[in-house]
Amino acid sequence: MGRRKTLVQSQSGAGGLQSLPALLHRNATQFGNAPAYREKEFGIWQCWTWAEAAAEIRAMALGFLEIGVEKGDHIAVIGRNRPAHYWSMVAAQMVGAVPVPFYQDAVAEEMTYVMEHCGAKYIVCGDQEQVDKVIEIQEKVHQVKHILYTDKRGMRKYDHSQMNALHDIMAEGRAGHHRLDAELDRRIAEITYDDTCVMLYTSGTTGKPKGVVLSNRNVIESAKNSADFDHLTRGEDILSYLPMAWVGDFIFSIGQAYWCGFCVNCPESPDTMMTDLREIGPTYFFAPPRVFEMQLTNVMIRMEDASPLKRRMFHHFMAHAKKVGGRILDGKPVSFGDRLKYALGNILVYGPLKDTLGYGRFRVGYTAGEAIGPEIFDFYRSLGINLKQLYGQTEATVFITVQPDGEVRADTVGVPAPDVEIRIDEKGEIHYRSPGVFVEYYKNPESTASTKDPEGWVATGDAGFIEEGTGHLRIIDRAKDVGKMADGSMFAPKYVENKLKFYPDILEAVLFGNGRDRCVAFINIDLTAIGNWAERNNIAYASYQELAGHPRVLETISKHVEEVNRSVAADTMLSGCQVHRFVVLHKELDADDGEITRTRKVRRGFVEDKYADIIAALYDGSDKVSTVTEVTYEDGRKGAIKATLTICDAKIQTVAPHKVAAE
Amino acid sequence: MLDASEGYITEDGRKIGGVVMEMKNITLRFGGVVAIKDISFDIREGEIRAIIGPNGAGKSSMLNVISGFYVPQEGEVWFHGKKRPAMRPYEVARQGIARTFQNIALFEGMSVLDNVMTGRLNFMSAGLLSQSIWRGKAEREEVENREAVEKIIDFLEIQHIRKTPVSRLPYGLKKRVELARALAAEPKLLLLDEPMAGMNVEEKEDMSRFILDVNDEFGTTIALIEHDMGVVMDLSDRVVVMDYGKKIGDGTPDEVRNNQEVIDAYLGVAHD
Numbered sequence: 001m002g003r004r005k006t007l008v009q010s011q012s013g014a015g016g017l018q019s020l021p022a023l024l025h026r027n028a029t030q031f032g033n034a035p036a037y038r039e040k041e042f043g044i045w046q047c048w049t050w051a052e053a054a055a056e057i058r059a060m061a062l063g064f065l066e067i068g069v070e071k072g073d074h075i076a077v078i079g080r081n082r083p084a085h086y087w088s089m090v091a092a093q094m095v096g097a098v099p100v101p102f103y104q105d106a107v108a109e110e111m112t113y114v115m116e117h118c119g120a121k122y123i124v125c126g127d128q129e130q131v132d133k134v135i136e137i138q139e140k141v142h143q144v145k146h147i148l149y150t151d152k153r154g155m156r157k158y159d160h161s162q163m164n165a166l167h168d169i170m171a172e173g174r175a176g177h178h179r180l181d182a183e184l185d186r187r188i189a190e191i192t193y194d195d196t197c198v199m200l201y202t203s204g205t206t207g208k209p210k211g212v213v214l215s216n217r218n219v220i221e222s223a224k225n226s227a228d229f230d231h232l233t234r235g236e237d238i239l240s241y242l243p244m245a246w247v248g249d250f251i252f253s254i255g256q257a258y259w260c261g262f263c264v265n266c267p268e269s270p271d272t273m274m275t276d277l278r279e280i281g282p283t284y285f286f287a288p289p290r291v292f293e294m295q296l297t298n299v300m301i302r303m304e305d306a307s308p309l310k311r312r313m314f315h316h317f318m319a320h321a322k323k324v325g326g327r328i329l330d331g332k333p334v335s336f337g338d339r340l341k342y343a344l345g346n347i348l349v350y351g352p353l354k355d356t357l358g359y360g361r362f363r364v365g366y367t368a369g370e371a372i373g374p375e376i377f378d379f380y381r382s383l384g385i386n387l388k389q390l391y392g393q394t395e396a397t398v399f400i401t402v403q404p405d406g407e408v409r410a411d412t413v414g415v416p417a418p419d420v421e422i423r424i425d426e427k428g429e430i431h432y433r434s435p436g437v438f439v440e441y442y443k444n445p446e447s448t449a450s451t452k453d454p455e456g457w458v459a460t461g462d463a464g465f466i467e468e469g470t471g472h473l474r475i476i477d478r479a480k481d482v483g484k485m486a487d488g489s490m491f492a493p494k495y496v497e498n499k500l501k502f503y504p505d506i507l508e509a510v511l512f513g514n515g516r517d518r519c520v521a522f523i524n525i526d527l528t529a530i531g532n533w534a535e536r537n538n539i540a541y542a543s544y545q546e547l548a549g550h551p552r553v554l555e556t557i558s559k560h561v562e563e564v565n566r567s568v569a570a571d572t573m574l575s576g577c578q579v580h581r582f583v584v585l586h587k588e589l590d591a592d593d594g595e596i597t598r599t600r601k602v603r604r605g606f607v608e609d610k611y612a613d614i615i616a617a618l619y620d621g622s623d624k625v626s627t628v629t630e631v632t633y634e635d636g637r638k639g640a641i642k643a644t645l646t647i648c649d650a651k652i653q654t655v656a657p658h659k660v661a662a663e
Numbered sequence: 664m665l666d667a668s669e670g671y672i673t674e675d676g677r678k679i680g681g682v683v684m685e686m687k688n689i690t691l692r693f694g695g696v697v698a699i700k701d702i703s704f705d706i707r708e709g710e711i712r713a714i715i716g717p718n719g720a721g722k723s724s725m726l727n728v729i730s731g732f733y734v735p736q737e738g739e740v741w742f743h744g745k746k747r748p749a750m751r752p753y754e755v756a757r758q759g760i761a762r763t764f765q766n767i768a769l770f771e772g773m774s775v776l777d778n779v780m781t782g783r784l785n786f787m788s789a790g791l792l793s794q795s796i797w798r799g800k801a802e803r804e805e806v807e808n809r810e811a812v813e814k815i816i817d818f819l820e821i822q823h824i825r826k827t828p829v830s831r832l833p834y835g836l837k838k839r840v841e842l843a844r845a846l847a848a849e850p851k852l853l854l855l856d857e858p859m860a861g862m863n864v865e866e867k868e869d870m871s872r873f874i875l876d877v878n879d880e881f882g883t884t885i886a887l888i889e890h891d892m893g894v895v896m897d898l899s900d901r902v903v904v905m906d907y908g909k910k911i912g913d914g915t916p917d918e919v920r921n922n923q924e925v926i927d928a929y930l931g932v933a934h935d
Contacts, residue, residue: 042813043825153818154876157676271823634865 018193019216021094023258028054031261034234037083040268040276048083050261056083058184060091060166062173065180067122067146067164071096071187074118074199078102078111078134079126081240081266084150084166086253088124093197096187097122100199100211101244103598105591107636108133114201114209116141118442124166127151131158193217198254199442200247202394203597211442212247212394221435222397223255225418229402230364234261236284237361241266241273246599247394248368252286255397277358285365289372290600292387294528295357296376297504301532317345318382325350325382330406350383359385366390366402369599371475371494373502374410381408389413391473395451395458396420397436401473412472422473428463429479481604483514489576491519493604496577499564504529505556508589510602512615513577520618521582522611523557524589530556545586545643554648557584561650569653578652581618583625585611586643592632614645623647670707673900680708683852683884684729689738691724698724699735700908706852711878711885713895716905717928722888723765725905726854729886730762731755757785761850763841765857765888771830775821775840776812778829782847783808815846818880819873835866839873846877853877855887859894867891871898892929896920904928 017023027036032051039046048056069075075092077099079085089099100118102111104126115137123144125131131149138144147163149155155165173180197219201209226232240253253264262284267276274295303314324338334342354360359380367377368390380387386405391413392398401422403414416422420434433456440448452458463482464475476482477494485491493511500509500523507526513519525548534541534550541547565578589595589602595610596602608615610629617625626644633639670680684706691699698721706712706729714722727733728740731750740747742758750758761782769778786808789801797805816822819839824832829840838858845853858874859867871894877883889895895902896916904912904919906928912919919925 042810042817043822044813154872154879156879268822269820275823635868 016193018220019093019188019191019195020090020197020219020254020258021188021191023220024050024054024057024090027258027261031234034261035263036257036261037086037264037266038280039083039266040272040279043268045265045279053083053087056170057087057091057094059170059174060087061094061184062177062180063166063169063171064091064095064097064122064173065183066172066176067169069095069097069122071190073097073122074100074120075122075124076100076102076115076118076120077124077244078104078130079124079150079244080104080270081242081244081249081253082126082150083264083266085124085126085244086240086264088148088166089198089254090258093191094184094188096190096195098196098199100201101250102201103203103243103245104130105243105598107592107632107634108136109636112137112140114211116143117209118199118201118211119143121145123147125149128154131155131163191216193220194439196439198250200245200250200394203599203601210444210447213439213442214247214397215439218397218436218438219251219255220259221419222399223251223259225435226251226399226402227256227260229404229418230284232256232260232262232284232364236260236262236363237265237280237282238262238284238286239265239267239273239277239280239282239358241270241276242286242288243598247398248286248392251398252284274358278356279358281355281358281361282365283361283363285359285362287365287367288369288600289367289376290370292367292372292376292380293504296379297526297529299353299357300504301529304532304536314349317349318379320345321350321382322378325384326378329381329384329386330408346384354383354385359383362386364388364405368392368413370601371498372410373498375502377410390417391475393458393460395438396432396434397438399434399436400430400432400460403472407470407472409472412467412470412474414473415471416473422466423457424465425459427479428465428476428482430460430462430464430473430475431457432460433457485513485519485576486515486517487576490573491577492574493577495574496521496564496568496579497602499567500560500579503560505533506560508596508602510589510604510607511577511579512608512618516619518580519577520615521561521579522607522614523561523582523584525553525557525584527588544588545641548584548586549643549646551646554584554646557582558648558650561648565650566653569655572655575653575655579650580652581647581649583614583618583645583647585614586627586645587629587631587641590631592634593630594632618647673710677709677879679710679900682706683708683743685741686725686728687739687741689725689728689735689740691721691728691733691735697908699728699905701738702903702905702908702910703738704903704910704913706884706886707901708884709878709882710900711874711887711898713899713902714886714888714905715890715892715895715902719907720905720928721908722905723856726762726856726886726888729852730760730854756848759849759851760854761845761848761852762854763838763845763856763858765860767834767837767841769829769837769841769844772828774826774828775832775843776816776825778840779812779815779843779847780808782844783812785848786811811849812843812847815843818846818876819843835862835869838862838866838870842870842873842877846881846883849881850883853883853885855885855889857888857890859889859891867894874898 027050033049035047036050036053037048075097077085077088092099121143123134134147148166150166152165194215197214197216199211199213201211242249257264265280267273303311320341324334324342327334362385364386366388388403388408390402391400399417401414402417420432422432437456437458461479462475463477463479464473467474477492481493483491491514496511497509500506505526508524510522511519561579561582568578569575591598595607613627614625624644628640628642631639672678682705687703689699689702714725716722728735734749787804789804793801859870878885902916902919904925911924912922
C-alpha cells in the first residue's frame with residue numbers, strides 16, 4: 001500500500017508530475033535501482049535501471065541540444081521497439097521538441113506525406129534501411145537537418161555531414177554537459193501540463209493520415225486512470241512489440257510505464273517475439289486478436305502431432321476448463337469438486353500450456369482493435385488468463401470503454417473507462433468526452449472541428465449501443481460502413497466478416513453488398529492453418545496462389561461460409577447480409593499495397609476499386625474470373641500477378657421477409 | 664611480382680589494398696580432363712572478386728584451388744607474399760581462409776548456434792578433460808566464443824532460429840547459416856561458392872546486402888562464384904570470366920560486360 005501512496009499525483013505547481021521528464025525524475029530518484037528497460041541483444045537480456053535510463057535519456061537530450069534542436073521542432077522516430085527509440089521520444093520532450101513515431105514498415109512514398117506534414121527536421125532511424133528511406137524522401141522534402149541512427153551497421157560509407165549515430169551524439173552530449181546543462185534544465189522546467197507530449201499519425205482507413213496531437217495532460221491522466229482501474233504497480237513487466245507509431249504502444253510502453261514505474265521489455269527482433277514473450281512472461285500484456293488467434297492455431301496444430309495420451313489429456317481438461325475456468329476467473333460460485341479438478345488440470349495442462357505461451361505470470365491483459373472470436377477469447381479465459389477487451393482510439397489516448405474484472409464477455413467492449421462520458425447520437429454513432437480527448441489534428445482545423453465539438457465531445461465514427469441492464473457498450477460496425485441493401489434492410493459488413501474470420505482457416509474477409517440486392521465476399525485463407533491442413537491431407541502446393549485455389553480448400557471455405565449464413569440468418573435485423581457468392585483471393589491483402597492499414601484494418605473503398613473486375617464477376621453470375629493484380633514488394637517496387645479465380649456459390653438460408661431477394 | 668603497396672579506391676569510396684593472393688599459371692587436370700588451363704589472376708585486400716562462367720567452366724575447381732583443397736599440377740599459389748605449399752584443410756583455416764559450399768554442408772542435426780560455434784574451432788584450445796567437466800578454461804572459452812558468435816547471429820539477423828535444428832530450416836536460411844559459420848572463423852579471405860543459387864529475388868537481395876555488409880564492416884576480402892550475372896555485376900569490384908577452363912576476361916564489371924569473348928561465351932558461340 002505504501003508504494004501506491006507515493007504515486008498519488010499532485011495536480012499543481014512545479015513539483016507536480018506533469019510531464020514525462022518529471023515522471024522519469026521521480027522514478028530515477030525513488031526507485032532508481034528497479035529495472036526500467038530490458039532488451040535482448042546478442043542472446044542475453046540487457047537491463048537498464050531507472051537511474052541508468054534517466055542518465056541515458058539525459059545524455060541524449062544534451063546531444064539533441066548539441067545538434068541544435070529548437071523548442072517546438074518535430075523529431076521523427078522510425079524504428080522497431082528498442083529502448084533507445086523510447087528514450088529518444090522522452091529526450092525530445094526534454095528539449096521541448098515533439099516526438100513523432102512513424103510506422104517503420106511504411107514504404108518511402110507513404111512516409112513522404114507524413115514527413116512533409118509534420119515538418120520534422122530531425123529524424124531518429126533504427127537502421128540503414130530507414131536511413132535509406134529518409135534519404136530517398138529528402139529529395140522531395142528538403143526540411144531534414146539531421147539524421148540520427150541507432151544501428152551503425154552498413155552506415156560507414158554515408159556522408160556524415162548531416163548524420164550521426166545516436167550513440168555518438170549522446171557521447172557528445174555527455175562531454176559538453178557543462179555547457180549545456182543549464183539550457184537543458186531551463187527547457188525541462190518550461191514544460192507545462194498542456195504542452196504536446198507526442199504526435200501520432202492515425203493510419204486512416206480512408207484519406208490521408210491525420211496527426212493527432214496529445215498533450216501531457218492527455219497521456220498522464222489516461223495512464224493514471226487506466227493504471228488505477230487495473231491496479232497496475234511498478235512490479236509489472238510488459239513486452240513492447242507493437243508498432244511504436246500506434247497510440248497503444250505509446251500509452252503502455254511510455255505513459256503507463258512512467259506513471260507506474262514498471263519495466264518495458266523489448267524483443268531481440270520482430271521474428272523472435274514469441275520466444276521473447278515466453279522468456280519474459282509479462283504480467284500485463286496487450287495484443288491484437290490476431291496474435292491470440294495465431295497462438296491458438298499453433299497450439300491446436302501442435303496438439304494434432306502430440307502423442308495420443310497427451311492429446312486425450314489436453315482435450316479432457318480443456319473441456320473442463322471451458323465449463324468452469326471462466327467462472328472461476330470471474331469469481332462466480334463453482335462447486336468444490338469442479339475446483340479440485342480444475343486445480344489438477346492446472347498442474348497437468350493449463351500451467352504448462354500457459355508457460356509455453358508466455359502467459360505464466362499473466363495478471364491482466366487486453367485485446368482490441370478488432371473483434372475477437374468468442375471461442376478464442378473463451379479459450380484463454382478458461383485457462384485462467386485474465387484477458388479483457390477495451391475499445392479505444394488514438395483521439396481518446398486509447399481508453400473509451402474497458403471491461404472491469406468479473407464482467408468480461410466476448411461480445412461487448414465494456415463500460416466507460418474512468419472519467420469517460422459516452423453518449424449515442426440519433427444515428428447510432430458513439431460519442432465520448434474524457435481527459436484523454438486529443439488537442440487537435442495537426443495543421444488540420446477543419447477535421448478537428450468536424451470530429452470534436454466545442455464542448456469536447458468526439459465522434460468515433462463507430463455505430464454501437466449501450467446494452468440494457470449491464471451498461472456495456474456493444475459495437476456494430478464503422479458508422480460509415482453500415483449501409484442499406486437494395487430492399488432497405490441493414491447492411492453491416494463487419495458483423496459478417498468477423499463471423500467468417502473466427503474460423504482459423506480464414507485470415508481476412510471483405511463483404512460487399514451496400515445498395516445491392518445480395519451480398520458477396522472476398523476471402524483470404526490463413527496460410528498457417530490451411531498449410532498445415534494441406535500437409536496432413538497430403539495436398540501438394542507450390543504457392544499461396546495455388547493453395548488458395550485448390551478445390552478442396554474452396555470446399556472447406558464453402559462449408560464455413562454456409563455455417564456463417566445459418567448464423568447470420570438467425571439475426572432478423574441482418575439476415576439480408578448472408579453471403580451468396582464468394583471468391584478466395586489469390587493474394588493476401590497487404591498494407592504495402594494499401595489494401596489494409598498498418599494496423600490491419602481493411603480499406604474497404606480501396607479494395608472495392610482495385611478488385612472491381614472480381615466484384616463484377618461475383619455479381620454477373622460467371623463462374624470464373626481472370627485478373628491481373630498489381631503488388632508492391634517490400635522495397636517499394638511494383639510487380640503484377642495474374643490469376644484465374646473460381647467463384648463459389650454458397651447455400652443461403654431462406655428467411656421469410658427476404659425470400660424474394662434471395663431468389 | 665607481388666606489389667603490396669599498390670591499391671585503388673572504388674567508386675563508392677572503399678579502399679582496396681595490395682594483392683593478398685596471386686594465382687600464377689594454374690593448370691589443374693583430373694586424369695585426362697583439363698579443368699583449369701594456365702590461369703593467372705590476383706585478389707586484392709578488401710575487394711569483392713567474382714569468378715563467373717557458364718556451367719562446367721571450372722569455377723568451383725578454381726575455388727578449390729584457392730582454398731587449397733585441390734593442388735594444381737602446374738602453377739603456383741602465392742598468399743601474403745609467400746608461395747603456398749600443399750596444405751591440409753585445417754592449415755588453410757588457420758591461415759584465415761573460410762568458405763561456404765554450393766551444396767550446403769552443415770551439421771543437419773545440430774542447432775544453428777552449435778553450427779556457427781563450430782566455426783570458432785581455431786579459437787578454442789581447452790583440452791578434452793577441461794571440456795568434459797566444463798570448468799576453467801573450457802567455460803571461459805565458450806563464453807568468449809559464444810559472444811563472438813552472437814554478434815554474427817545478430818549481424819546476419821538469424822536470432823529467431825538460433826536454437827532451431829538446421830534440418831528444419833528452409834534453403835535460403837541454411838545458406839545464411841553457412842555464411843555465419845564461415846564468418847565465425849573471422850576469415851581474412853572468404854570464399855563463397857554460389858551463395859545465391861536457388862534463391863528467389865528477395866532472398867538474393869538479402870544475401871547481396873549481407874555480403875556487402877560483411878565486406879564493409881569487417882573489411883573481409885571476398886572471392887565468390889556466382890551464376891546470376893546481375894548480382895555479380897552489382898556486387899563485385901573485379902570479375903574473372905572463365906570458359907572451358909580458360910580465362911577469357913578479367914577486369915571491372917563494365918570491362919567484362921563489353922568483352923566480346925565473354926559475350927560469345929554467354930550467348931553460346933560454337934567452340935572448335
